[in-house]
Amino acid sequence: MTATTQTAAPPTTGVGPARAHPWRAGWVRRAPLLPALVFLIVVTQLPFVATLVISFMNWNALYPDQRRFTGFANYRAVLTDAGLRSSIVTTVVLTVAVVLVSLVLGLLLALLMDRTFRGRGVVRTLLIAPFLVVPVAAALLWKHALYNPEYGLLNGLLTDVWRLFGGHHPPQPDWITQLPKTAVVAALVWQWTPFMMLILLAGLQSRDPGTVEAARVDGAGAWQGFRYLTLPHLRRYLELGALLGSIYIVQNFDAVFTITSGGLGTANLPYTIYQTFYQAHDYGRASAAGVVVVIASIIIATFALRVVSSLFREEVTR
Amino acid sequence: MSKARYFAPFAVLLLIAGCSGAGGGGGGGSAKVVNVLMVNNPQMVDLQKLTADNFTKQTGIKVNYTVLPENDVRDKISQEFSSQAGQYDVATISNYEVPFYAKNGWLYPLDDFVKSDTAFDQNDILAPMRESLTADDGKLYGEPFYGESSFLMYRKDVFAAKGLTVPANPTWQQVADLAAKADGAQPGMKGICLRGQPGWGEVMAPLTTAVNTFGGTWFTKDWQAQLTGTGFTDATNFYVNLVREHGEAGAPQAGFTECLNNFEQGKVAMWYDATSAAGSLEASGSPVAGKVGYAQAPVVRTTSAGWLYTWAWGIEKASKHAPDAWKFVAWASSKDYENLVGKQLGWARVPAGKRASTYQNPDYQQAAAAFYQQTQQAISAADPRNPGTQPRPTIGIQFVDIPEFTDLGTKVSQFISSAIAGQLTVASALSQGQALAAQVGSKYQGK
Numbered sequence A: 001m002t003a004t005t006q007t008a009a010p011p012t013t014g015v016g017p018a019r020a021h022p023w024r025a026g027w028v029r030r031a032p033l034l035p036a037l038v039f040l041i042v043v044t045q046l047p048f049v050a051t052l053v054i055s056f057m058n059w060n061a062l063y064p065d066q067r068r069f070t071g072f073a074n075y076r077a078v079l080t081d082a083g084l085r086s087s088i089v090t091t092v093v094l095t096v097a098v099v100l101v102s103l104v105l106g107l108l109l110a111l112l113m114d115r116t117f118r119g120r121g122v123v124r125t126l127l128i129a130p131f132l133v134v135p136v137a138a139a140l141l142w143k144h145a146l147y148n149p150e151y152g153l154l155n156g157l158l159t160d161v162w163r164l165f166g167g168h169h170p171p172q173p174d175w176i177t178q179l180p181k182t183a184v185v186a187a188l189v190w191q192w193t194p195f196m197m198l199i200l201l202a203g204l205q206s207r208d209p210g211t212v213e214a215a216r217v218d219g220a221g222a223w224q225g226f227r228y229l230t231l232p233h234l235r236r237y238l239e240l241g242a243l244l245g246s247i248y249i250v251q252n253f254d255a256v257f258t259i260t261s262g263g264l265g266t267a268n269l270p271y272t273i274y275q276t277f278y279q280a281h282d283y284g285r286a287s288a289a290g291v292v293v294v295i296a297s298i299i300i301a302t303f304a305l306r307v308v309s310s311l312f313r314e315e316v317t318r
Numbered sequence B: 001m002s003k004a005r006y007f008a009p010f011a012v013l014l015l016i017a018g019c020s021g022a023g024g025g026g027g028g029g030s031a032k033v034v035n036v037l038m039v040n041n042p043q044m045v046d047l048q049k050l051t052a053d054n055f056t057k058q059t060g061i062k063v064n065y066t067v068l069p070e071n072d073v074r075d076k077i078s079q080e081f082s083s084q085a086g087q088y089d090v091a092t093i094s095n096y097e098v099p100f101y102a103k104n105g106w107l108y109p110l111d112d113f114v115k116s117d118t119a120f121d122q123n124d125i126l127a128p129m130r131e132s133l134t135a136d137d138g139k140l141y142g143e144p145f146y147g148e149s150s151f152l153m154y155r156k157d158v159f160a161a162k163g164l165t166v167p168a169n170p171t172w173q174q175v176a177d178l179a180a181k182a183d184g185a186q187p188g189m190k191g192i193c194l195r196g197q198p199g200w201g202e203v204m205a206p207l208t209t210a211v212n213t214f215g216g217t218w219f220t221k222d223w224q225a226q227l228t229g230t231g232f233t234d235a236t237n238f239y240v241n242l243v244r245e246h247g248e249a250g251a252p253q254a255g256f257t258e259c260l261n262n263f264e265q266g267k268v269a270m271w272y273d274a275t276s277a278a279g280s281l282e283a284s285g286s287p288v289a290g291k292v293g294y295a296q297a298p299v300v301r302t303t304s305a306g307w308l309y310t311w312a313w314g315i316e317k318a319s320k321h322a323p324d325a326w327k328f329v330a331w332a333s334s335k336d337y338e339n340l341v342g343k344q345l346g347w348a349r350v351p352a353g354k355r356a357s358t359y360q361n362p363d364y365q366q367a368a369a370a371f372y373q374q375t376q377q378a379i380s381a382a383d384p385r386n387p388g389t390q391p392r393p394t395i396g397i398q399f400v401d402i403p404e405f406t407d408l409g410t411k412v413s414q415f416i417s418s419a420i421a422g423q424l425t426v427a428s429a430l431s432q433g434q435a436l437a438a439q440v441g442s443k444y445q446g447k
Helices: A002-008 A024-053 A072-078 A084-113 A120-133 A135-147 A153-165 A180-205 A209-217 A222-250 A254-259 A269-278 A285-306 A310-317 B005-024 B041-060 B072-083 B097-103 B111-116 B127-132 B156-161 B173-182 B204-213 B230-246 B257-265 B277-282 B323-331 B335-345 B361-366 B372-381 B407-419 B424-445
Strands: B032-039 B063-069 B090-095 B141-148 B148-154 B190-193 B268-276 B294-298 B309-313
Touching: A002 B294, A072 A285, A084 A120, A084 A180, A084 A222, A084 A269, A084 B127, A120 A180, A135 A153, A135 A180, A135 A254, A153 B041, A153 B361, A180 A254, A180 B335, A180 B424, A222 A285, A254 A269, A254 B090, A269 B407, A285 B090, B032 B041, B032 B072, B032 B361, B041 B063, B041 B141, B041 B323, B041 B335, B063 B323, B072 B090, B072 B097, B072 B372, B090 B323, B097 B309, B111 B323, B111 B407, B127 B372, B141 B323, B141 B372, B148 B156, B148 B173, B148 B204, B148 B372, B173 B190, B173 B230, B173 B268, B173 B407, B190 B230, B190 B257, B204 B230, B230 B407, B230 B424, B257 B268, B257 B277, B268 B424, B277 B294, B294 B372, B309 B323, B335 B361, B407 B424
Parallel strands: B032 B063, B032 B090, B190 B268
Antiparallel strands: B090 B309, B141 B309, B148 B268, B148 B294
16 A cells, blocks of 8 residues: 555656756646645555554553563564464465455356346446445344344245255254355455456456457357457456455455454454454554565565566556 | 643633633532543443433533443543543543553542542442452542343243243253253254353353353462363363353354344343343343343352453543542432433433442332342352452453453454364363463563
């Protein structure tokens, strides 16, 4: 998040009347951008610097008289904490699973929505609805209305289906207890599939209809058209969806907090940091954990953007 | 920010308030203000509604409330009290915070106020409540607003149909046997609801009361962690096995709310939880109203095992209006306020569980007929300094009164929850917990 401010710097190539007083004209052009830049620095960079400073302090809210600088003690504690390490693994598993599944589902839905049929507008609105639900409300809905083994809809449905076929003892699985990670992933996939669908639908609708028709005239079947035309065209949209999805889902807190309270091995990084901050009141260690996460995210994001993404490669070679 | 600048608008307000007071003919220096930070529980919201027409009218002291949800208020209070900014005079703090807040020197001792204010009648406050709000230095630092213990709730109709009786003072073994017999008494009904949701205030609260009575403890007197000791292990095994065999479905996610739902909907025959639940169970509209029996918390080696919790008023040490703040506290925790709520809002909404006189009041007895005796007995029997079979390093029944416990208890509760789900054995859950507890204990050893 904090790395993005660099791109806010305006272009520096001066042309036209700027030649007379290049320095001054440059600033005249930049001036209107300054408020935005200052605002951005105040709301993103200053808190980060504060976090950085706090991360080197022994600062526990409940021991105010012991507040002082301690060097790297918090970082040592963070890097040797088994709970934090396992939460990193959980975060990776959750994020990858949610992004991949919602991308595949989103692609299928986008392909369907790309066709014309009666009531398409209504269907599209219905499909987008899950994305508009407040995350914590969605998590509560999944925990109580769907997964609950006593009064949840999933087990209610099982009971009805069993009755339909004359069964008397329908299986009543305890969804969250038996499949805790899957339960969290399913709730998040439900919420993020519409987002992926929207991005991919935009991609599909930007295809050149001429090319598609030419391929059909040349005898390409539906699968060949998809494999050799649509998919390559969609690549950058898939990457954009994966990138944005990852950024948001890495930070997800609501689902874990609400559905499992971080139990059963589902505590991810945001939840663990929350716990360090609010339960342990250890501001120093929580800040150190936050800083480690930011550094790791920057490394991974840089790596991913440079190596994987064609989005930015094209921009460089242009 | 300089103090002068901060208080300038405040001073103007005071002037205006003073003028209008004089203009109204009241006089008497009506510019007194008390700032209160409190949790948004229903009892506090009632208090907020009744303040202007009663307290302010009687005393001329205006009360400014800041009302926040529990997690936010805890955070805000710890920040406010640790910095001693003096922005608030009074805050709701629980008996978990009072002793170590007092140790940090954040609270104003109330002994002198209590001594001179005979109308408040400090001796009417139930002894365990007084005890739990007294710090290690022997001084009183809080007055309870309402309080609770824990007890066993059961469906009288279900057990009567089976020809079973629930003893008034059951043992854990009796409870387990009854749970086995009541399991399946009605279609989809389980034997008992016990919390399994992670959290120091969720699964750890009832489990720690079981640990106490099984002869276990979190720490010995000299801060040796005891999670792998026999008492703690026996209690955890018993609790986890009971939930797994005859407990509610979805136990690893079940907290107070889920159990309340399960019990009201007839999904469980018994429930061991807070005494305050009885109010909801007997409220009009509750499907189980009138069908519920109440027994004391199950025991093994102690005579009582119920927990003790209270939302209490603490006055900030840095408060500049301590005498006025005490007037507010004395009003909010008084017998008169209980009567006021009873008459204006109904006796079921009285902030009970703190005064012996509440339980002598015929109006309250009538409103809480089903459970008032058991509740009073549970609270009165609680012994916060000595809840188990061995001396303790600090106060606390369902918690260990150190700032580290919220974190330690929550982390251990996640292992316990996994054991209830069957992902971990109890032994491995407790040995992981022992390592964390030993770290915390080593901070206190030799102190």
